[in-house]
Amino acid sequence: MCRCPWLDQSKADYVAYHDEEWGVPVFDDRKLFEYLTLEAAQAGLSWYTVLKKRLNYRLAFAGFDPVQVAMFDEAKIQSLLQNPGIIRNQLKVRAAVNNAARFLEVQQEFGSFARYQWQFVNGQPLLNQRQQLSDYPARTDISDAFSKDLQRRGFKFVGSTIIYAHMQACGMVNDHSLDCFRRDQIIAGYRDLPALDTL
Template structure:
């Protein structure tokens, strides 16, 4: 079975993530907050490093409930820095707490974070044509725009490269290679998905 060229197929948990999650359109806000938090934690590291710690993050960050995380205190941040299951970087932990508060502000303005996020691809996953590792960009015009707006709103650790990885993970783009078995599966899934309707938006 052919899979994307970036995937280390010797790691069963990595393969499972690729086969079942990566690139699937996400509309659930808590899941989007999870991806944002984990992508920010990844900065300077490999995604697999963070993926192995995912369950620890879920426990430490209240199941990625932004309401609870936004209420974390300095004492909570200090406790998280002592948690061996996390990436113990003071700036990244502070960013996660800050971003939870900013996330709630976006929810209040748009009704959901998903409504806000998906506007950057006009509520339709972008279909790309990747073949080799060299075909994968670190950033795109869409991730630049998304990143810039997040920064303007006070989010931290949301550079364009981080945000493009976020967009790939939550299905804003179909970046599976064209020979990967997931590529046509996601095309078919998206074809039957009316994102505007699912997000409670009226047609343009």
């Protein structure tokens, strides 16, 4: 069974993530906050490093409920910095708390974070033509624009490379390679995508 060239198929949990989640369009705000938080934590590290700590992050960050995370106080932040189950980088932990508050502001303005996020691709996933590892960009013009707008709104650890990884993960772009079995499966689901104005 063919899969994307970036995937280390010797890691069963990595394969499961690729086969079940990566590139599937996400419109649930809590899930989008989860991805955004984990991708910010990934900065300078491999995605697999973060993936292995994902359950610990869910426990530490209140199931990725942005309302709860936005209320984390200094004592809670210090507690998180002692938690060996997550990446104990002070800037990243503080960014997650900050980003939760900014996330809620976007929800207030747009009705949902999904509506805000998906406007950058007009509500429709971009279908790319990737064949080999060298075909995958680190960032694009759209991730540049999305990143710049998030930074303008006060989000942290949302550079264009991080945001392109976010776009790939939550299906704003379909970057499964042309020979990957998941590419066409995900495309088949596009007929059921919600309209942007209903998000």
